[in-house]
Amino acid sequence: MSARRHSLDLSSIGGRLQAERLRIDISQTEAAQLAGMSKGAWIAWESGKSFPDARVLAAFAHAGADVLFIITGQRIKADAIPAQEPLVGVTVRQALAMLDPVDRHRLLLDLLAGELSA
Template sequence: MVVNCQPCGRDVGMGTVGARLKEERERLGLSQIAFADLGGVKKHAQINYESDRRKPDSSYLSLISKEGADVLYILTGKRVDAPRNPTRTEAQMRQTATDIRRSLDQTISIDGSDYATVARFDVEAAAGDGATVGYVENAERIAFRRAWLDRIGVKPKNAALLRARGSSMEPLIWDGDLLMIDTTMTEPRLYRRGRWKGHQDEIFVLELDGDLRVKSVRRPEEDKVVISSENHVRYEPEVYQGDEISRLRFVGKVVWWGHTAV
């Protein structure tokens, strides 16, 4: 559909690149901020693209195509195949990962020491069978000493806080514990016996089929991932191999957690 704008005579609607870009964004269930982040640009650039004030470049188009956008349709108005409308759960998964990674780095000074504030999100990672992911809203920020964050190798802008729910990770992580994740660490290391000491598995917050979980993760082989719980009596390990690994979306590695006995 093309609607002629009078008196300017400019075509708007589905006949423009910007309108089709907006249509694709809405089909994928993403906000302008989230979609801009996927394309490596700021929100104002996304607004300019959708209003046809600017044309998206090849780098942007390449990035959004990896997230499921039909770039051919955006540019030409033609589809090779009818698009598959993602379920709400898939859209929520994308929104969750994107919004968590948008945590900002803010600094405050307390008694002469520098503290970085880390965003806590109103989302919970299930330490059990999994909880359906909802849209993430920034709830508050919690201050940590910058020197301590430097010591554990986490940049404040890459950190996010969320809560664990359930008992599957007890006695390591308890129901209600506050988790800090590094959102740049999204690939489990390939396990090598004797490479590191202590707890042999890494702990990740991950999305699986629309559920957000906190689990121990081991990668014994390049194409094999094992996710498991500390509560071995109630929860069996889950093994994913080959193409099955693509079902796992690692949101971030757990680098710290806090427990209160209340």
């Protein structure tokens, strides 16, 4: 996927929606499928021409998106999320998406450096 991460407008809901889509590494087509909408609708949301409803945001959150960030511009801290169910069946990508960006970066650096032990 080609990402234009450098030109994101994080001051708008559409820009933050796009940022979260890129962060969880899915295409606009995949995001639209999650939402049960057309790719055109997703593009309109990212461009700020219209806005997704709560059902769409809930589906996007289930895929790993930080909906609080999309709406308010503030990130959820990983330790503020109540543990409701075990992480059984969660993919590595989903687990990484749940981490605070700084913690995710540190973990990935440690993995690359081979400094984690079992």
